[in-house]
Ligand code: SF4
């Protein structure tokens with residue numbers, strides 16, 4: 419029996435662990451947090467079917483019988499000697515890095531006023547508000563208008579993130595629907611450049627948000643937000659379809675933050691000489707045919723550690739990586 | 749693609765300022781010129797990116813390229829690293845080179861800029877001299893300014909910033925001739941002098957001769973309004 423260590427107990431790592439343990443391997447799953455689930459474990463409803471995120475995590479957990487789970491295990495480096503690896507003192511024949519992502523730090527887009535103005539929040543905070551049923555401005559009122567800003571920290575040379583985070587468009591759509599369903603009197607404005615609703619059921623959700631829920635999409639990119647005396651926000655955008663610069667006020671501004679590489683990606687990389695791309699996510703051996711392999715035999719990748727992915731993609735990727743690891747070990 | 753675009757793309761400013769524009773409008777949203785004029789840096793980028801000579805010709809013959817105030821806020825914000833303000837500079841140069849600047853009213857004001865700032869630079873090494881803002885052009889500055897204008901030499905001596913001396917303090921000293929020579933050489937080598945000449949030539953061509961250019965200049969001096977000189981329609 420071979421030992422496999424998985425770094426990261428999010429959906430990709432859990433999915434991989436479930437498959438590998440069924441194939442008879444000794445699996446150790448290391449999670450830096452105090453419980454499994456990663457980001458998904460903290461979220462409320464997810465697209466495309468507006469399901470409870472906790473259901474997904476529970477299902478994946480159900481497959482983990484026999485997996486050695488180590489929580490509060492932050493992994494910063496891997497040691498290698500010959501064909502063996504050591505991760506936080508545990509030896510392994512193969513290592514799967516499923517270290518996931520970090521949400522973009524919205525304070526870096528200073529012109530949007532996150533951390534400066536009262537009523538600018540991130541998509542994560544919006545999710546929390548919806549989860550607790552308290553969509554409120556700082557002074558406790560239900561907002562009459564909400565602005566959802568696409569591509570915050572993505573597709574932006576100014577923050578050195580040229581890539582698209584892929585899921586935030588559909589997250590905007592889903593959030594818009596949720597807001598309209600729970601607070602029908604609240605106007606929702608989405609500031610988008612392109613709507614990248616690429617997955618099964620996503621385009622339908624986009625259509626629903628417009629046709630049934632009345633979410634408004636304005637083709638633009640937020641240039642800056644300013645706080646008014648009453649703590650509402652004055653947004654400056656150009657409606658690029660009309661070709662007119664415009665100013666619009668909203669009570670609450672939500673920044674849909676993109677995905678950045680895990681804070682540990684750099685040190686993991688340096689510890690055994692792994693490779694990352696220009697986007698600082700891990701670089702796979704081949705983008706088409708070996709997308710779970712690293713440049714070091716025995717080290718594999720799964721999930722958002724190799725770039726932004728949706729939940730279903732991360733789970734599928736975790737299972738694909740498990741199959742690769744199984745072949746490597748047999 | 750055509751001749752104008754090819755010429756434009758040789759400008760170093762284009763090489764530094766023009767990558768692929770994704771038409772997001774971040775620049776136009778905060779451009780001060782776009783707020784007050786029929787002007788949009790995104791539209792400018794879009795036209796240049798189209799590489800369509802007809803559209804470029806129309807653009808550099810129009811008032812639009814002269815509305816930009818060169819604040820470069822657009823450059824600070826563009827998520828693609830473009831600098832629409834820099835593209836505008838290249839378009840202005842092309843407009844002057846081709847003489848198309850003289851087709852628009854704002855473009856024709858280049859003559860005033862050339863004769864004031866351009867000639868000042870080459871003669872004195874300053875863009876603006878203390879004596880330039882004459883009271884009749886700036887009535888809003890009032891009587892104090894009139895007094896200052898009349899007693900400028902004397903007053904500047906009271907303040908210890910005398911006029912027109914070499915090595916004196918203040919911003920109205922004479923730049924030594926050897927430095928002036930260097931400055932003129934830079935203006936020549938970088939093509940600025942050629943552009944200034946193009947402005948004079950382009951205006952003469954548009955207005956129908958050098959004497960007409962002088963009339964245009966005089967009309968501006970008298971009225972501070974470049975619209976009052978009437979261009980004779982060519983028959
Ligand atoms: S998915 Fe949409 S919001 Fe997210 S980075 Fe891509 S285009 Fe922007």
Ligand code: SF4
Pocket residue numbers: 775778779780781782789815816817818819820821822823832833836
């Ligand atoms: S440099 Fe010109 S185009 Fe750019 S924001 Fe300023 S005025 Fe607008």
Ligand code: SF4
Pocket residue numbers: 768769770771772773774775776789790793825826827828829830831832
């Ligand atoms: S901000 Fe940049 S990418 Fe966006 S429209 Fe302006 S020049 Fe184009």
